[in-house]
Amino acid sequence: xxxxxxxxxxxxxxxxxxxxxxxxxxxxxxxxxxxxxxxxxxxxxxxxxxxxxxxxxxxxxxxxxxxxxxxxxxxxxxxxxxxxxxxxxxxxxxxxxxxxxxxxxxxxxxxxxxxxxxxxxxxxxxxxxxxxxxxxxxxxxxxxxxxxxxxxxxxxxxxxxxxxxxxxxxxxxxxxxxxxxxxxxxxxxxxxxxxxxxxxxxxxxxxxxxxxxxxxxxxxxxxxxxxxxxxxxxxxxxxxxxxxxxxxxxxxxxxxxxxxxxxxxxxxxxxxxxxxxxxxxxxxxxxxxxxxxxxxxxxxxxxxxxxxxxxxxx
Numbered sequence: 001x002x003x004x005x006x007x008x009x010x011x012x013x014x015x016x017x018x019x020x021x022x023x024x025x026x027x028x029x030x031x032x033x034x035x036x037x038x039x040x041x042x043x044x045x046x047x048x049x050x051x052x053x054x055x056x057x058x059x060x061x062x063x064x065x066x067x068x069x070x071x072x073x074x075x076x077x078x079x080x081x082x083x084x085x086x087x088x089x090x091x092x093x094x095x096x097x098x099x100x101x102x103x104x105x106x107x108x109x110x111x112x113x114x115x116x117x118x119x120x121x122x123x124x125x126x127x128x129x130x131x132x133x134x135x136x137x138x139x140x141x142x143x144x145x146x147x148x149x150x151x152x153x154x155x156x157x158x159x160x161x162x163x164x165x166x167x168x169x170x171x172x173x174x175x176x177x178x179x180x181x182x183x184x185x186x187x188x189x190x191x192x193x194x195x196x197x198x199x200x201x202x203x204x205x206x207x208x209x210x211x212x213x214x215x216x217x218x219x220x221x222x223x224x225x226x227x228x229x230x231x232x233x234x235x236x237x238x239x240x241x242x243x244x245x246x247x248x249x250x251x252x253x254x255x256x257x258x259x260x261x262x263x264x265x266x267x268x269x270x271x272x273x274x275x276x277x278x279x280x281x282x283x284x285x286x287x288x289x290x291x292x293x294x295x296x297x298x299x300x301x302x303x304x305x306x307x308x309x310x311x312x313x314x
Contacts, residue, residue: 007214011049016061017057027079029073029078038065038130040109041069041097042068045110046112049077052292052293065107073220074217085226086236087117095128099128105128107129112137112289118137119248123243131307132253133307138270139248152264159184171218173218174212174213185208188260190259190288248275254268254271256281256282258283258287260289
């Protein structure tokens with residue numbers, strides 16, 4: 001697969017999974033699914049799409065789960081709507097997909113922005129979340145405090161401040177066939193590039209570059225980050241962060257790479273103060289911002305073990 005391939009070939013590649021669209025929260029969402037059993041819903045981060053979970057889908061299916069990876073609103077094969085990119089609405093997209101799949105609840109797994117939305121969904125719709133797994137993302141209130149008070153985290157998140165400019169971020173993301181996407185992923189990953197030998201890492205990066213160049217994707221990808229910053233002093237933002245004071249009351253696994261240059265370990269650690277349920281913190285030594293792709297076997301092993309553990313508070 002190369003940059004010359006059509007968007008459909010990149011967004012809906014053939015494989016052991018099945019592609020389809022589901023309606024939820026006023027939009028259509030593309031999903032890739034495998035297996036039967038309790039639902040595990042996987043939510044990607046920036047600058048990616050569902051393909052980020054290509055290693056976890058077959059492993060979870062083999063372990064006896066119904067594994068579903070979704071494209072967020074405005075990304076991949078999902079609808080690109082003119083509005084609806086605030087975290088509360090995006091979290092309702094996620095919980096809406098759970099309902100549309102006909103399941104009573106799900107184990108929700110989120111990375112980066114997907115992790116932010118997973119925290120949010122667990123607060124807003126706790127009855128729909130059986131277990132929560134968050135990778136490379138602090139709790140929203142922890143993230144806000146770190147971005148405003150920790151100089152090092154503010155510098156690490158400089159790309160978010162850069163997204164506040166109009167139009168220029170979108171143009172930069174799609175320039176030269178999405179070259180910035182590749183640079184961001186390589187800069188944020190640890191010493192091992194995303195993807196194991198044979199998958200070559202490069203293949204995944206090329207896919208992300210191509211997916212970002214689908215019309216309107218770049219704009220939709222940065223809109224959530226614009227809301228996060230611009231709403232800090234607005235009533236809707238203050239209301240959201242007050243709402244996020246409610247504790248998470250589902251068992252939570254928090255995963256983080258020790259070399260993550262985007263979300264510092266210090267920023268993520270301590271998110272357990274917002275969890276009134278079994279909480280487990282796991283730090284992956286030598287990994288960066290993409291532990292699920294940098295070491296898919298290690299990440300998936302930790303995930304499956306925890307999902308199947310009847311006593312997650314041990």
